[in-house]
Amino acid sequence: MISKKAIQIFSVGIIAPLTLQSCQQNAVTNSGDADTLTGRLVITGSSTVAPLVSEIGKQFEGENPNVRIDVQTGGSSRGISDVRNGIADIGMVSRGITPEDDDLSFHSIAQDGVGIIIHQDNPVDSLSDEQVKQIFTGEISNWQEVGGEDAPITVVNKAEGRSTLELFLDYFALSNSQIKPSVVIGDNQQGIKTVEGNLFAIGYVSIGTAEFSVSNNVPIKLLPLNGVMANGDNVANGSFPLSRPLNLVTNGEEDLLTQAFINYSQSAEVHDLIKKQDFVPLSR
Template sequence: MKSIIATSSLFLLCLTLVGCTSSPSTQSGSSELSGQLTLTGSSTVAPLATEIAKRFEQQHPKVRIDVQTGGSGKGIADVRLGVADIGMASRPLAADEADLTAHRIAADGVGLIVHDSNPIKELSQEQIIAIYTDKINNWKEVGGEDKEITVVHKAEGRATLEVFLKHFGIENPSVKGDVIVGENEHAVKTVAGTEGAIGYVSIGTAEADIESGVRIRLLPLDAVKANTENVASGAFPMSRPLNLVTANSPSPLASTFIQFCQSADVHDLVKSQYFVPITSESAVAK
């Protein structure tokens, strides 16, 4: 009889212990998350997603995140096919993509810059198009000084180039650039060193350089001041959302990662990529 009682007590003790530890993945401790996520899509979003993924993996050692590029269209298609857990898109979802959900993680604003000695305060859309298509060549034609305009343009494949061309409705072959640059800082350096130059860069980059004393000035667009605050609010016209895209019922791990991407914990990474953090995003941006 004592043996039976002892065995029963041991069995009950085991049940109690199992009941306390059977669901570690639901506990709030950062070490409990595990699994793998695959992200595919926009080459603009990918570098930011990669840096965020590294930080997430550091906090959750049992999680692995694979980030692959291929364009926004590929990311959306891969999510629909179930090949990727999360797509990356540097544009809003289209009307025929209502079966998906977009989660905004940042905004990308592109602003026009001139040398800070240039007296021009603002240019109209028509004037900007005329300058970039070689129809206006001197600042005096738009109310400025008698100084030749040096057009600074971006090389193929640059995200800021895509935003600029789309906003102004210009085909790239029609642009007549005097200087072709790659990185934002190359454009900033060129404009800062050439009094008659005009260029366009990510607004976050320009603001940081202006604050550090670089001799450039951001021009307003459509009477809206070019700053990160207006990009974040959606008021600045030459901007676009940077989204993570999922099926309407993402996995718990995907949802947790997306929430991390939208949190203040990664605002420093967003800024380091010269994007604008989203501070009032409610989690869904169709």
């Protein structure tokens, strides 16, 4: 069960109710004009994707005044579960397709990377993949062992169900049971705030979210991975090794409104919104 603290609610057009109604009740009809869309979409899932989808939803509503889009977070696992259970029309998932997802339809809308972050004032400028693994598994526990100050390392890990955790574990060939965290957090903002407030913390978050924070003078920095700088340009050109697609997920039985929103989210009309979120638009 997801706690209220774990769920952020993005109100797009109207205030979304705390209790989601089944998307089965959100019928979509044509109002005589074939170009007029009417109805309400409930979209739940990844905290990485939600701010982007919220902005897309506002723009979509502006072009379709009889439509309301309600966006709620809670993690990629929640998005998938809600779609499977008929609670949400669309799920937001910030990872690729797995064999367990063969009952669902994935619709990519952008790309993102996951980067290692430390405090801006930490003198360490780079870590090898092996050093990152050793830090997160507790084999290295002091910054002095990797060229930093003589201080214990605060390891910030993500909670179960977070796609950034899954991507991190897959890349470093780790299981979550091997991680020895000092702190376990939920979304990207929690991770950034934790590292911002602790000179000796290390964590991992969406590159887009981290770059946005750095541009707003939050005292964190992204570390390169395999010598490749963690930034949007390198995610776009495919050189950054720890990257992922950002997806909308459905049950494969999209109604008129659902399909229209997906098509819009994949169109060039939203590329400016994607870039403002520091994500990378798809080449189409």
